[in-house]
Amino acid sequence: MWFDIHPDSPIPIFEQIVSQVIFNIASGGLAVGDLIPSVRDLGMRLTVHPNTVAKAFQELERLGVVTARRGRGMEVTPDAPKLCQAERRERISQRIREALREAASSGLPRDELRRLVEEELNYHGNGKRRERQQSD
Amino acid sequence: MWFDIHPDSPIPIFEQIVSQVIFNIASGGLAVGDLIPSVRDLGMRLTVHPNTVAKAFQELERLGVVTARRGRGMEVTPDAPKLCQAERRERISQRIREALREAASSGLPRDELRRLVEEELNYHGNGKRRERQQSD
């Protein structure tokens, strides 16, 4: 279960949590029937208020990714893997599309943009360059 | 003078205006000594409140990109072109870096990510048409 929250991002924290849970399910880090971490536990680990985590969980339930088990926790739905893989692709596409659209309309020279993208793409594509042995 | 504002984006409108003005100066759409559109004019064109535009202009003045000419308008600084070209590169880099970092940490297969990036890159690189081209 891997999380990377950016409190100062313009993207709301609860939205970031939603995406992170979706990514974890899509990548197989959470299987069908598993219970995701509780609102209080996750709130502690991310130094975020439990209410904020709860808001994210309600959104996840609305998406059909988890179902609330009163007194037990939030359980990963049988449909979740397929749903989350589609959602992941959609969200990642959206982010990249917006970034490149902004870059294109900014008038930045194409070769410079291309070089910039290649740089980042290789950076993340290889072994992270720095020893970072953390794996989900 | 080109503007592309997204009211529903998580990025504040005034921040979008700041970037757009910077991009216009960086690309040569606004030259040194030019007066950028007034807060009321731009507010009308973007269907945004003049106060919001004014907030963006104060940020631009803080960056040293324009100087306020009372009773006349906001004048593009002699240092603006160099400043804005650097700022443009920095902001575009940042956006692309964040998008690709999120994509990498999401567990999306690398080949799929690569294909997705190429798709968008070619789309924006050409004349906004999905055409096959042998350049490069």
Add this chain to the structure above:
DNA sequence: CATAGTGTACTATAAGCGTGTGACACTTCG
């Protein structure tokens, strides 16, 4: 001079986000 246009300042309202606190119903386990 009068007028229009400029940036700027101030107050007020509303919405969304995040935190803080407290409480409730439920399930599990000792």
Add this chain to the structure above:
DNA sequence: CGAAGTGTCACACGCTTATAGTACACTATG
């Protein structure tokens, strides 16, 4: 049974954005 842990709800508070309206000092133009 009782205690601990679960999701859920309600209220309050502060903060940032954005809108709305009003007013002021300045500059350019006729």
